[in-house]
Amino acid sequence: MKEFIIRNKPVFVIAVITIVIFVSIIILAQNTTTIKPNLRKIENVDLISSHTYKKGPINPKVTLVEFSDFQCPACRSFHPVLVQISDKYKKDLQLAYRNFPLPQHENAKLAAIAAQAAGSQGKFWEYADLLYNNQDSLKKDDLIKYAETAGMNVEQFKKDIEDNTFAAQVEDDMRLGNQIGVNSTPTLILNNIVMEFGNVDEFETQVIEAIKNAGGNINQDSGNETTDSEKQTTSSFKQDVKGIVPSADVVTIEYTKDGFVPNNLKLTLGQRVKFINNTDKEISIQQLIKKYDFFYSPKVLGSKEEFEFTLTEPDLWTFKEASVRHYGSIFVSKEN
Missing domain, CATH: 3.40.30.10 (Glutaredoxin)
Known part of the structure; x- marks a missing residue:
């Protein structure tokens, strides 16, 4: 037995060291607090130039x-x-x-x-x-x-x-x-x-x-936001057109499995626009440039459902389908 222990002494030593290391790791893990990463600070550099x-x-x-x-x-x-x-x-x-x-x-x-x-x-x-x-x-x-x-x-x-x-x-x-x-x-x-x-x-x-x-105010102005319970259906929707005379014709934007068709338009103030969901799934249309209060929450359209409104805000308006990377835009000019 003594000879066996002497002959295998290196093996026993390695085993003991391994156990000690393993136990130490467990103890350290239990007593270590979470350390936040050191965020890198940019110093002595002007991050904004005259052309920014x-x-x-x-x-x-x-x-x-x-x-x-x-x-x-x-x-x-x-x-x-x-x-x-x-x-x-x-x-x-x-x-x-x-x-x-x-x-x-x-x-x-x-x-x-x-x-x-x-x-x-x-x-x-x-x-x-x-x-x-x-x-x-x-x-x-x-x-x-x-x-x-x-x-x-x-x-x-x-x-x-x-x-x-x-x-x-x-x-x-x-x-x-x-x-x-x-x-x-x-x-x-x-x-x-x-x-x-x-x-x-x-x-x-x-x-x-x-x-x-920095002593700023984080309270957002939520006066124009619409909750889910306040979402309007196409039939009940009433828009304030701000004195603008809506056009007689309607420009249609279809939503298909490939996205909005067409996805880029140049129209004029007063033009009526109709979104049509031509997929078999519900979609949510979200505005990216916030101009219309009735789009502050995504506009949900069921399959084949439509939503029509009048363009009352000039310049660029952009939108997307909220769940996928399908984008669209309308540039609204003040004159034809």
Whole structure:
């Protein structure tokens, strides 16, 4: 027996050490508290330049800088969230956009240049909505078509997208992104802190905390929102047309399994529009640019159900089917 123990002593030693390590790991795991990740702070860098497009207050309590790519699927999915949050906290929160087209997206850089050119005509945010809503069609001819949809001076736009001025602006954004370590899109920086979150609720919670810490007001104006119990049916719906005379004809937008048909229109104030759900499932139409109070909650349409209303708000209005990535837009001009 003694000889057996001596001969196998190394095995016993290894076994004892293994047991000690295993027990230690269990003890440490039971006594370790959750440690929050160290969020990276961007210091000694101006994140907003003279060519950066911003929305929100001039002197915000909180600034949210987005590095994004118009051809990035994740950016498109998160874009409606940013629009909603910036609108919800518009008194205290400023949203700033920096271009960071990724090399694997062949049309992203030209789209970024086009967006900067649109901004020179005061149409950056409207044009950005069009780009995200039509992410699969971002070639040069498409970009020119969207400029027309947005009501821009198309001939000037054509010159601008060939102008090195706007290409240089995009390059400047990319240099800054690389300098501060941006390596994916969207990257969001809240008051110079690179954000980390697992879902939309966590994202909004961080925004709320930043606003609170800056002495802002997080109470949203919910006066125009509609609860599920208040949703109106097509037959009972009565719209305030604000003195605008509705058109005699109706433009129809069908929703099919492939999305809205047509999905981009240029219409005029007073035009009547009808949504028709031509699928066998219930759909929810959600507005991205908030202009109509009866769309503050998604408009639910059953199979073959219709909803008709009159365009009473000028400029770009965008919408999507809430459960999938099907987008649409209407640019509303004041004159024919």
